[in-house]
Amino acid sequence: MTLDGLAPHGGGADALARRLARALLAGRWQPGDPFPKELDLCAHFAVSRNQVRNALTSLTATGLIERTAGRGTVVRPVAEWHLLDxxxxxxxxxxxxxxxxxxxxxxxxxxxxxxxxxxxxxxxxxxxxxxxxxxxxxxxxxxxxxxxxxxxxxxxxxxxxxxxxxxxxxxxxxxxxxxxxxxxxxxxxxxxxxxxxxxxxxxxxxxxxxxxxxxxxxxxxxxxxxxxxxxxxxxxxxxxxxxxxxxxx
Amino acid sequence: MTLDGLAPHGGGADALARRLARALLAGRWQPGDPFPKELDLCAHFAVSRNQVRNALTSLTATGLIERTAGRGTVVRPVAEWHLLDxxxxxxxxxxxxxxxxxxxxxxxxxxxxxxxxxxxxxxxxxxxxxxxxxxxxxxxxxxxxxxxxxxxxxxxxxxxxxxxxxxxxxxxxxxxxxxxxxxxxxxxxxxxxxxxxxxxxxxxxxxxxxxxxxxxxxxxxxxxxxxxxxxxxxxxxxxxxxxxxxxxx
DNA sequence: GATTGCCAAAATGTCAGACATTTAATAGGC
DNA sequence: GCCTATTAAATGTCTGACATTTTGGCAATC
Missing domain, CATH: 1.20.120.530 (GntR ligand-binding domain-like)
Structure with a gap:
């Protein structure tokens, strides 16, 4: 699944996290799917790698995605989302x-x-x-x-x-x-x-x-x-x- | 409250977050108290500002502390800790x-x-x-x-x-x-x-x-x-x- | 032919330094 | 006395380079 269709960016890192999270919550990616790389996100939204990393940190903290060095980022199963966060x-x-x-x-x-x-x-x-x-x-x-x-x-x-x-x-x-x-x-x-x-x-x-x-x-x-x-x-x-x-x- | 008595550091940013969090959970600081500044933490634990910031990001995400630019970091009241995280x-x-x-x-x-x-x-x-x-x-x-x-x-x-x-x-x-x-x-x-x-x-x-x-x-x-x-x-x-x-x- | 070892590519993680922004306190001028 | 400009201090952001981990390919070896 690519980033096609996600509107350009208009806020800080929180806004970016929100946008990505809502795409996840709406089911745009399936559990296990690979999530876009940092640099792709940088390019697509025209923001610094810092903002992307901050946003992804939030998504990681809430259990939506899992990141491992070298392998990349994948979407976690719904059962492991921190719904109470x-x-x-x-x-x-x-x-x-x-x-x-x-x-x-x-x-x-x-x-x-x-x-x-x-x-x-x-x-x-x-x-x-x-x-x-x-x-x-x-x-x-x-x-x-x-x-x-x-x-x-x-x-x-x-x-x-x-x-x-x-x-x-x-x-x-x-x-x-x-x-x-x-x-x-x-x-x-x-x-x-x-x-x-x-x-x-x-x-x-x-x-x-x-x-x-x-x-x-x-x-x-x-x-x-x-x-x-x-x-x-x-x-x-x-x-x-x-x-x-x-x-x- | 200062950092006196906290042992030197032995792991990555996660370990630092854990150490600080446990000090908070044990009641080392009272709600409303100011939390040490980034640079003090860097000096005390002899780690980069990056690690400190990553650790503090975790503490912020779990509601233990609140940070605002210019003002500093304060400890949040227990009622707002995300106990379910x-x-x-x-x-x-x-x-x-x-x-x-x-x-x-x-x-x-x-x-x-x-x-x-x-x-x-x-x-x-x-x-x-x-x-x-x-x-x-x-x-x-x-x-x-x-x-x-x-x-x-x-x-x-x-x-x-x-x-x-x-x-x-x-x-x-x-x-x-x-x-x-x-x-x-x-x-x-x-x-x-x-x-x-x-x-x-x-x-x-x-x-x-x-x-x-x-x-x-x-x-x-x-x-x-x-x-x-x-x-x-x-x-x-x-x-x-x-x-x-x-x-x- | 299967296994092993090694190297290169790609992705995330970390570092260091400079700079930006926000907030609070402070000194001056009226 | 009050308002404003300045300064200092803290967190936030950017950038580029480098480190580490994982994967895959390729070749040498048994």
Whole structure:
């Protein structure tokens, strides 16, 4: 695979890393494929070898590629990408053609983890956590339904879930909040695709978020876990991952 | 805080990064403290500026430090360290004086996550997953009790839990297996500290691991979750995090 | 004919020095 | 007293040369 079609360059080394990373995340190269040599990249983007090396260092640090002296650079298998690295999350946001497998993997994780997490948050949340949750929920409510504020709505959605991660008051859980942004952005693109009864779906999603907030506020671990389950089920339906079914719990 | 007391240098840039990272992880600098300048590091370790810069790039990528042109380098707050980065896990292993707060945070995460994870593994495990679990368990059994093989025993312990993470067949969960090694190594050091009735404790731990394996083998999600709970409770007692109590479930 | 040894080419890694850029502090002028 | 220009110090970048590692080819040898 060559570099044909990659637009010329317009920023520093970070921008170059971002550009290359997004091409990788979009599946432009297959795992095991050789990656372009440093000098080719220098020529193609008309930048110094330094910038190229800095960019490649980032890609190496996140596990996207592997470099060995003399042999060259190859693309690593997806299973070894550091999906939890904030850099990766950053690069994923705003990609319109993110690998659907990846989206499903991330969502599957959230589906299994967030109920437990909500339970944790219900027992550990403090005043400022509740404040963050309420602010995010208020923002979601305010920006719902209006196509103009769709991007903003997604940001509040991210903030809401991130507030739950933070409310766990655990350093490890907190790190995982980074996964939310790409996951939720993908949701938007996806739900834009199948433009079905969007209005009902949004109202439904909102009220379910509200029930999570309520449960956490009254320190109801059981209720928070259940409500989070409901939010995720709604989201799964909107993502087209599972079919709409009756409540299983 | 200066560089006094850091031994001279004996490897490449990776070794230097490791050395500095471990000093950071051990709490040698406080968050917000200024980090030594590039040229000081060059002088102290007698290496080129390139190696220093490469090492500092790693520390920056993992969120340990923050660098800004003109101002210098400062240590970032612990909450922003990328604990899920494999590099950090690598650096943490073998540290004898790891910050106890960090150990507790990581263990608290495992305590909340691994039961859910075990449930997942029970439904998703395939033949090779079971094989890995059995091999690790066999290794644990074989190396139990003998002080000579204590290190090996820990490795099998790590392999056992990592096999559970892998058995989830989810890319995100799988990444988190990296947290295990530092957590379990810390357990050893800790249990070496309070040398109490070690023998009973080991037997008990082994049999609990065995019950997790059994539950996963017969695809018993409920049982696996419960058994994992028991393993973690035993571990928590050995770590001195919680007192020994009657079964809560 | 298969193996070994050696050399050359290609790729990444490292070095050293100069220069650029950003930031903070400081001295002057009004 | 306040604003500005200067300076110093730190990180960032560029460049060219050199080092190291890997691969492949070629030839000599058994």
């Amino acid at each position: 904030p850099l990766i999350s950053d690069w994923m946001t705003g990609i319109d053609s993110l690998d659907p497998t990846l989206v499903r993997e991330i969502f599957a994780f959230r589906y299994s983890a967030e109920p437990t997490l909500a339970r944790l948050a219900a027992t550990a949340a403090e005043a400022d956590d509740l404040q963050r949750l309420e602010a995010a929920f208020e923002g979601m409510t305010r920006t719902a339904g209006d196509p103009d504020t769709q991007g903003l709505h997604a940001e509040y959605d991210v903030a809401f879930h991130d507030a739950i991660y933070r409310a766990s008051h655990n350093l490890v859980w907190r790190q995982m909040g980074h996964l939310l942004r790409p996951s939720i952005i993908a949701l938007i693109h996806s739900s834009q695709a199948h433009v079905r009864e969007e209005h009902d779906s949004l109202d439904d999603s909102l009220s379910r978020h509200g029930r999570v907030l309520e449960a956490i506020r009254r320190r109801d671990a059981e209720g928070a876990e259940h409500a989070a389950c409901e939010v995720l089920r709604r989201t799964a339906i909107d993502l087209g991952i599972v079919a709409e079914t009756a409540d299983a719990h | 494999p590099l950090i896990s690598d650096w943490m292993t073998g540290i004898d004086s790891l910050d106890p707060t960090l150990v507790r945070e990581i263990f608290a995460f495992r305590y909340s996550a691994e039961p859910t994870l075990a449930r997942l593994a029970a439904t998703a495990a395939e033949a090779d997953d079971l094989q890995r679990l059995e091999a690790a368990f066999e290794g644990m059994t074989r190396t139990a009790g003998d002080p000579d093989t204590q290190g090996l025993h820990a490795e099998y312990d790590v392999a056992f839990h990592d096999a559970i993470y892998r058995a989830s067949h989810n890319l995100v969960w799988r990444q988190m297996g990296h947290l295990l090694r530092p957590s379990i190594i810390a357990l050893i050091h800790s249990s070496q500290a309070h040398v109490r009735e070690e023998h009973d404790s080991l037997d008990d731990s082994l049999s609990r691991h065995g019950r997790v394996l059994e539950a996963i083998r017969r695809r018993d999600a409920e049982g696996a979750e419960h058994a994992a709970c028991e393993v973690l409770r035993r571990t928590a007692i050995d770590l001195g995090i919680v007192a020994e109590t009657a079964d809560a479930h």
